[in-house]
Amino acid sequence: MTVIMDRRSVLLAAGALIVTFGVVPERARAQTAAPQKSVSPDRVEGFLAIDHDGKVTVYSGKVDLGTGVRTALTQIVAEELDVPMSQVAIIEGDTALTPDQGTTSGSYSIERGGMQLRRAAATARQALLRKAAADLEVELSSVLVQDGVVRASNGQEIPIGQLVSGDSLAIDVDPNAPEKRVSEYTIVGKPVARLDIPQKVNGRFTYMQDFKLPGMLHGRVIRPSGIGSKLISYEESSISDIPGIVRVVRLGNFLGVVAETEWSAVKAAQQLTVTWSRWEGLPDQTQLWEHVRNTRIVHDDVLSNVGSSASAMAVTPRKLSATYDFAIQTHGSIGPSCAVASFSEGAVTCWTASQATHNLRKQLAAMLELSDAKVRCVYVEGAGCYGRNGHEDAAADAALLARAVGSPVRVQWMRADEHGWDPKGPPTLLDMRAGINQGHELVAWESELFIPQGGPTLVELVGAGLAGLKDLSQLSPGGVLNDLAIPYTFPNVKTTAHRLESTPLKPSWIRSPGRLQNTFANESFMDEIAAELHADPLEYRLEHLDDRRGNELLERLATLSNWRARPQPDRSAHVVTGRGLAYVKYELVRTYVGAVAEVRINRKTGEIAVQRFYIAHDCGQIVNPDGLRNQIEGCIVQTVSRVLKEEVTFDHAMVTSLDWATYPILTFPEVPDVVIDLIDRPNEPPWGGGEPACAVVPAAIGNAIFEATGARLRSMPFTPAKVKPALNWL
Amino acid sequence: MAATVLNVNGRMESVTIADPDTPLLYVLRNELGLRGPRFGCGLGQCGACTVLIDGEAARSCVTPLSSVGASNVVTLEGLGSDADPHPLQQAFIDEQAVQCGYCINGMIMQSAALLRRKAKPSDQEIKQELANNLCRCGTHLRIVRAVRRAAGL
Ligand code: FES
Ligand code: FES
Numbered sequence: 001m002t003v004i005m006d007r008r009s010v011l012l013a014a015g016a017l018i019v020t021f022g023v024v025p026e027r028a029r030a031q032t033a034a035p036q037k038s039v040s041p042d043r044v045e046g047f048l049a050i051d052h053d054g055k056v057t058v059y060s061g062k063v064d065l066g067t068g069v070r071t072a073l074t075q076i077v078a079e080e081l082d083v084p085m086s087q088v089a090i091i092e093g094d095t096a097l098t099p100d101q102g103t104t105s106g107s108y109s110i111e112r113g114g115m116q117l118r119r120a121a122a123t124a125r126q127a128l129l130r131k132a133a134a135d136l137e138v139e140l141s142s143v144l145v146q147d148g149v150v151r152a153s154n155g156q157e158i159p160i161g162q163l164v165s166g167d168s169l170a171i172d173v174d175p176n177a178p179e180k181r182v183s184e185y186t187i188v189g190k191p192v193a194r195l196d197i198p199q200k201v202n203g204r205f206t207y208m209q210d211f212k213l214p215g216m217l218h219g220r221v222i223r224p225s226g227i228g229s230k231l232i233s234y235e236e237s238s239i240s241d242i243p244g245i246v247r248v249v250r251l252g253n254f255l256g257v258v259a260e261t262e263w264s265a266v267k268a269a270q271q272l273t274v275t276w277s278r279w280e281g282l283p284d285q286t287q288l289w290e291h292v293r294n295t296r297i298v299h300d301d302v303l304s305n306v307g308s309s310a311s312a313m314a315v316t317p318r319k320l321s322a323t324y325d326f327a328i329q330t331h332g333s334i335g336p337s338c339a340v341a342s343f344s345e346g347a348v349t350c351w352t353a354s355q356a357t358h359n360l361r362k363q364l365a366a367m368l369e370l371s372d373a374k375v376r377c378v379y380v381e382g383a384g385c386y387g388r389n390g391h392e393d394a395a396a397d398a399a400l401l402a403r404a405v406g407s408p409v410r411v412q413w414m415r416a417d418e419h420g421w422d423p424k425g426p427p428t429l430l431d432m433r434a435g436i437n438q439g440h441e442l443v444a445w446e447s448e449l450f451i452p453q454g455g456p457t458l459v460e461l462v463g464a465g466l467a468g469l470k471d472l473s474q475l476s477p478g479g480v481l482n483d484l485a486i487p488y489t490f491p492n493v494k495t496t497a498h499r500l501e502s503t504p505l506k507p508s509w510i511r512s513p514g515r516l517q518n519t520f521a522n523e524s525f526m527d528e529i530a531a532e533l534h535a536d537p538l539e540y541r542l543e544h545l546d547d548r549r550g551n552e553l554l555e556r557l558a559t560l561s562n563w564r565a566r567p568q569p570d571r572s573a574h575v576v577t578g579r580g581l582a583y584v585k586y587e588l589v590r591t592y593v594g595a596v597a598e599v600r601i602n603r604k605t606g607e608i609a610v611q612r613f614y615i616a617h618d619c620g621q622i623v624n625p626d627g628l629r630n631q632i633e634g635c636i637v638q639t640v641s642r643v644l645k646e647e648v649t650f651d652h653a654m655v656t657s658l659d660w661a662t663y664p665i666l667t668f669p670e671v672p673d674v675v676i677d678l679i680d681r682p683n684e685p686p687w688g689g690g691e692p693a694c695a696v697v698p699a700a701i702g703n704a705i706f707e708a709t710g711a712r713l714r715s716m717p718f719t720p721a722k723v724k725p726a727l728n729w730l
Numbered sequence: 731m732a733a734t735v736l737n738v739n740g741r742m743e744s745v746t747i748a749d750p751d752t753p754l755l756y757v758l759r760n761e762l763g764l765r766g767p768r769f770g771c772g773l774g775q776c777g778a779c780t781v782l783i784d785g786e787a788a789r790s791c792v793t794p795l796s797s798v799g800a801s802n803v804v805t806l807e808g809l810g811s812d813a814d815p816h817p818l819q820q821a822f823i824d825e826q827a828v829q830c831g832y833c834i835n836g837m838i839m840q841s842a843a844l845l846r847r848k849a850k851p852s853d854q855e856i857k858q859e860l861a862n863n864l865c866r867c868g869t870h871l872r873i874v875r876a877v878r879r880a881a882g883l
Contacts, residue, residue: 065830066829066830066831066832066867067829067830068829193823193826194826194828196828196831197822197823197826197828197831198812198823200828200831200834201806201815201819201822201823201828201831201834201838202766202806202807202809202810202811202812202815202819203764203765203766203805203806203807203835204765204812205765205831206765207765207768207832209768209769210759210765243748243749244748261748261752261756261760262756262759262760263749263752263753263756264748264749266756266772267749332866333832333866334770334776334778334830334832334833334864334865334866334867335768335769335770335778335830335832336769336770336771381830382830382832383770383830383832383833383866384829384830384832384866384867386866412769414772415770415771415772415773415775626826630826630829630869630872631829633868633869633871633872634829634867634868634869635868636868637868637869637870637871638866638867638868641868659771659773659775660771660773660775660776660864661775665864665866666868666870667860667861667862667864668856668857668858668860668861668863668870668873668874669854669857669858669861671857671868671870671871673871674871
């Protein structure tokens with residue numbers, strides 16, 4: 001069901017408390033003027049509306065990126081207000097309607113977004129109870145809500161819809177409003193079936209790529225042959241045989257074509273003769289790591305500094321050092337980015353699958369030189385994006401083309417646009433050092449991370465850059481430094497991040513950004529140390545953790561995986577097997593994950609098969625255990641793909657891995673089993689589950705390969721081309 | 731421009747398309763308003779656009795309209811409905827075998843073709859059948875379970 005707010009009912013509702021539910025064709029939705037509604041995250045009516053029938057509308061700035069969080073957020077609100085889930089609908093990421101709750105990323109949708117909703121709902125519940133107590137002339141303590149009805153102990157009842165009037169929810173969110181007791185939960189904590197799945201399996205779901213407006217035209221972009229190439233000329237006559245071409249649009253180096261039909265736009269973009277200037281500014285990919293190491297460091301961030309690692313290191317008789325690298329990777333959404341933009345009376349509405357519609361609105365406003373008030377971005381779910389992929393860029397493309405032709409335009413990126421031009425996970429290099437004293441104890445740990453200076457908060461829009469228009473790109477230190485500091489209790493530790501002036505391809509986040517790379521190095525290096533000290537990797541970690549939940553998690557992982565200290569396995573066979581372990585406390589402040597990987601390696605071919613992953617997972621209170629399992633399975637499978645296969649390739653001009661043949665991902669026959677132990681802690685705050693489990697995957701696999709073969713793999717991805725020489729070298 | 735008549739989901743549909751090379755995918759989506767088949771790559775590499783043509787799984791993104799002729803085209807919508815879902819659709823719901831769901835059309839259509847050929851496939855056969863259908867969300871394990879469930883295994 002598509003839930004809309006129609007204009008008439010909004011106006012009737014005076015103060016936007018009351019919305020009408022209904023299934024309305026998209027075109028009606030498109031013509032809906034932006035209603036006046038509070039979008040303040042400090043106000044209950046920013047997040048919630050209740051109509052006279054007791055139907056609840058949730059306005060969520062956090063969006064469902066195909067993760068199931070829509071269902072989980074609905075559970076949280078339904079639970080806290082004590083209404084049936086069927087009575088709750090949710091509107092996501094509409095800059096005119098939903099509060100700015102920040103980018104949907106970092107596994108924060110429940111941890112932060114969900115808790116904002118919970119507090120708003122708890123405040124609303126109190127307000128409704130107070131109103132009911134007053135109306136019924138009873139004590140506040142004698143009323144409660146059940147199934148959308150307020151009941152008094154004397155038997156009187158009022159449905160909550162009847163308690164709502166013009167401004168009853170126009171109140172501040174009270175952070176101290178009493179929350180429902182966990183022991184009374186009936187919805188949170190249950191494996192509620194996802195709300196979107198029936199429509200997704202029968203072709204009724206509206207993805208961004210399905211969204212249409214009346215009179216909408218089809219746009220395609222034609223990107224430069226080299227990242228920095230200039231547009232010299234194009235010949236419109238080269239597409240004169242294609243029917244229905246509306247316009248070729250050029251703005252500086254931005255080039256696009258708009259046509260009446262989608263196929264004409266596709267063909268025209270392929271067929272148009274374009275001359276670009278030669279540009280060869282990318283470094284030699286075979287020298288990528290030298291390039292990274294030689295890039296100017298703009299500043300250092302010290303993430304942890306315990307004791308004095310330098311003085312300890314100076315006197316340790318035994319030292320270990322290793323360098324880890326992690327390839328450039330792409331998001332690889334199965335559905336390439338798409339957006340629709342429509343101008344009317346000097347204002348633009350953009351339908352987008354952006355994970356940050358409020359930020360996108362500001363960027364589009366800057367690019368179009370409009371005030372923010374003239375730009376509305378409306379979230380429509382796309383294919384999974386796993387970070388900031390091309391959706392925002394497609395939105396900019398659509399806006400530029402729609403403005404040029406004066407009609408609504410849909411831009412659908414082609415596969416090569418997505419693989420070539422979505423921003424990439426940057427190349428990451430880590431130097432690790434450890435000092436071991438005479439007593440066989442690790443006394444010093446040092447790491448140095450080489451990472452671009454900003455993961456951007458606002459990634460520069462491709463279209464704005466090519467067209468030479470304004471943009472609001474903005475650097476933020478971002479979370480990529482997280483988990484460089486370690487959870488272990490060594491006496492001297494120093495972890496430093498070197499922020500690099502530049503990186504070859506435009507960077508952004510991909511699921512578990514930074515944490516994944518840092519945990520790969522840390523947990524692989526822990527394994528190297530344990531091996532050096534002839535210690536069992538599990539025992540060694542337990543000895544150096546001072547964290548009750550962490551210890552418990554590792555013990556449950558050991559039980560789940562039937563972990564045993566193993567004698568060195570037979571490494572002479574043609575096919576060998578191994579097990580590897582890795583652990584993370586996400587960002588050192590939240591979700592705990594431990595993994596054991598089982599792998600099989602063909603020593604002749606260097607092929608690795610990941611057969612099974614055991615995962616122990618503690619993210620506090622679990623809102624929906626099946627949704628959480630689905631996310632964890634996804635984390636494991638996707639990251640196994642990144643570990644075994646994925647690397648963006650480029651020549652001096654441009655990305656060359658432009659399709660699934662040149663950027664292969666894991667296929668069905670290669671997918672491991674995943675066995676999960678969820679540790680539920682209903683009385684703890686809920687933490688994120690959308691990405692922490694990714695972080696343990698690379699080291700668990702690398703450590704298993706080491707156990708099986710004695711070869712230590714430190715360069716991602718672990719392709720046969722890298723594994724074979726590592727094996728031969730033994 | 732001549733009208734082309736297509737047999738889609740058991741109905742004869744007439745469409746007027748200027749270019750006979752137009753891939754079937756765009757005709758289904760834009761002329762007939764179907765949303766099951768999805769654009770993923772346009773290269774025959776990912777499976778998001780899969781439909782059944784005379785019972786065989788076909789990549790509609792690389793199937794020119796001119797080659798379809800009188801063949802029987804079935805899309806996700808034609809497989810079943812809300813009220814009466816196909817066993818595969820029901821099994822995907824029962825197993826919650828969806829994350830973003832963008833690939834799921836292809837997974838269901840490809841599996842439908844498999845189950846027509848072989849009512850009780852092994853896990854190995856299911857995985858082999860789906861080897862050229864890509865899922866980026868990592869929903870594979872659930873998808874295999876759903877196909878197995880639909881086959882009554
Ligand atoms: S869209 Fe047809 S195979 Fe990818
Ligand atoms: S469920 Fe998202 S691509 Fe498969």
